[in-house]
Amino acid sequence: MTTAIIGAGIGGLATALALRKAGVTAVVYEQASAVGEVGAGLSLTPNAVKALDWLGVGERIRALADEPPQMLTCHYASGETLVAFDRSDTVQRYGAPYLQMHRADLHRVLLDEWLKQSPDGLHTDRRLIALEANDSADATPRLVFEDATAHRHAVDATAVIAADGLKSLVRTQVFGATAPRFGGFVAWRGLVPLAALADVPLSAGSKVFAGPGRLFVRYPVRRGGLMNYVAFARVDEWQPEGWSQTGTVAEAAALLQGFHPEVHAILAATPEGRCHKWGLFAREPLPQWTRGRVALLGDAAHPMMPWFGQGAASALEDAVVLGRCVIASTTETHAQSLPTQLITAFRRYELTRHARVTLIHHESAAGGERLAGMQPERLRDQPVRNEDSLGLFSYDPVSEALA
Numbered sequence: 001m002t003t004a005i006i007g008a009g010i011g012g013l014a015t016a017l018a019l020r021k022a023g024v025t026a027v028v029y030e031q032a033s034a035v036g037e038v039g040a041g042l043s044l045t046p047n048a049v050k051a052l053d054w055l056g057v058g059e060r061i062r063a064l065a066d067e068p069p070q071m072l073t074c075h076y077a078s079g080e081t082l083v084a085f086d087r088s089d090t091v092q093r094y095g096a097p098y099l100q101m102h103r104a105d106l107h108r109v110l111l112d113e114w115l116k117q118s119p120d121g122l123h124t125d126r127r128l129i130a131l132e133a134n135d136s137a138d139a140t141p142r143l144v145f146e147d148a149t150a151h152r153h154a155v156d157a158t159a160v161i162a163a164d165g166l167k168s169l170v171r172t173q174v175f176g177a178t179a180p181r182f183g184g185f186v187a188w189r190g191l192v193p194l195a196a197l198a199d200v201p202l203s204a205g206s207k208v209f210a211g212p213g214r215l216f217v218r219y220p221v222r223r224g225g226l227m228n229y230v231a232f233a234r235v236d237e238w239q240p241e242g243w244s245q246t247g248t249v250a251e252a253a254a255l256l257q258g259f260h261p262e263v264h265a266i267l268a269a270t271p272e273g274r275c276h277k278w279g280l281f282a283r284e285p286l287p288q289w290t291r292g293r294v295a296l297l298g299d300a301a302h303p304m305m306p307w308f309g310q311g312a313a314s315a316l317e318d319a320v321v322l323g324r325c326v327i328a329s330t331t332e333t334h335a336q337s338l339p340t341q342l343i344t345a346f347r348r349y350e351l352t353r354h355a356r357v358t359l360i361h362h363e364s365a366a367g368g369e370r371l372a373g374m375q376p377e378r379l380r381d382q383p384v385r386n387e388d389s390l391g392l393f394s395y396d397p398v399s400e401a402l403a
């Protein structure tokens with residue numbers, strides 16, 4: 001029996017590497033039959049880069065990512081700069097750079113490293129449909145998977161780490177999570193080849209165009225090869241949740257009427273089929289992420305609003321802290337069985353991580369509301385609390401004291 005990790009996303013693969021560092025064998029089960037190039041850009045704030053360094057992939061990530069020298073917040077219509085963050089001294093201030101990259105590149109690096117270390121460590125086309133015998137610490141968890149032909153596979157595991165994302169089955173089944181609530185915003189995400197924007201004057205780094213109820217965020221990824229954007233708009237009607245809903249540029253452009261010409265030039269250059277729509281859903285933080293031999297991690301444990309760009313960062317922090325808790329528990333309690341050691345490690349992981357992630361969860365939701373709710377001019381005189389001013393970047397999952 002091995003430890004089962006559900007989900008080969010960022011959190012699941014990072015956890016697999018962390019467990020390996022702790023000397024614990026794990027197998028990752030993923031519902032998709034192949035790992036494709038999905039998603040668009042994401043931010044890796046310094047706290048996340050420290051986690052990637054501990055996992056042994058920091059240098060490869062730096063080679064693929066973009067490092068914004070500055071981040072500007074501008075008036076949505078005039079383009080006037082309201083707030084400028086200089087990022088040139090980020091390494092000196094926080095001990096690691098602020099990076100932005102294509103999610104697929106981050107995912108590929110983690111996957112390649114995992115398969116290099118554990119060639120048989122990934123089972124694709126395995127959708128978890130049930131988790132049995134999870135109600136007592138003594139019981140061996142039994143996982144039931146279904147493949148694309150509807151064939152079922154039962155697997156017993158030493159322990160289970162559920163990194164199965166936003167719509168986690170394990171969160172619902174074991175922790176009885178309540179239904180998500182539509183958060184009132186829809187986002188369009190797109191990637192535009194930079195060559196298609198040759199005539200658009202673009203400042204370096206990342207830029208947010210802030211307007212009441214609407215925001216447009218853009219930054220380069222793929223070492224300046226692609227411009228990644230996300231356009232947020234407050235809407236009344238429900239929108240589907242998920243990363244792969246198809247959207248249209250026309251819808252986004254209509255909701256961003258009155259925005260600066262740079263915004264419309266980027267939207268207009270979006271290649272066919274490269275604009276995705278995504279309804280933002282809010283969920284209450286769970287009081288508990290672990291029970292006996294089962295632990296939740298990443299979006300499965302704490303799906304949060306995206307305003308602070310801490311979704312991937314929090315999953316990476318979780319993985320490192322969990323790995324360190326396993327190292328601590330297996331070295332401190334030699335005589336105990338592995339399941340008992342893992343149960344102890346899971347409890348310490350939850351105690352170490354819960355307060356920070358719950359703070360990010362609440363602040364991120366409130367921060368987005370503040371940003372989209374105010375007249376943009378106020379940002380100049382009264383900058384809002386954000387992930388930087390809250391001190392989130394100083395956190396180091398490698399040295400954080402374990403509970």
Ligand SMILES: Cc1cc2nc3c(=O)[nH]c(=O)nc-3n(C[C@H](O)[C@H](O)[C@H](O)COP(=O)(O)OP(=O)(O)OC[C@H]3O[C@@H](n4cnc5c(N)ncnc54)[C@H](O)[C@@H]3O)c2cc1C
Pocket residue numbers: 006007008009010011012029030031032038039040041042043103126127128129163164165166167168169189243297298299300311312313315
């Ligand atoms: C397709 C996709 C595209 C994304 N694009 C972006 C983006 O462009 N920008 C951004 O900031 N964030 C994006 N995200 C979200 C971001 O990756 C996460 O918020 C963050 O990295 C936390 O990762 P996670 O591993 O907890 O969850 P996820 O990255 O969501 O990974 C969860 C994994 O679990 C698998 N899974 C789910 N249910 C089951 C099941 N029952 N059985 C087996 N496997 C299961 C999923 O297929 C997925 O691979 C995307 C996520 C996905 C899945």
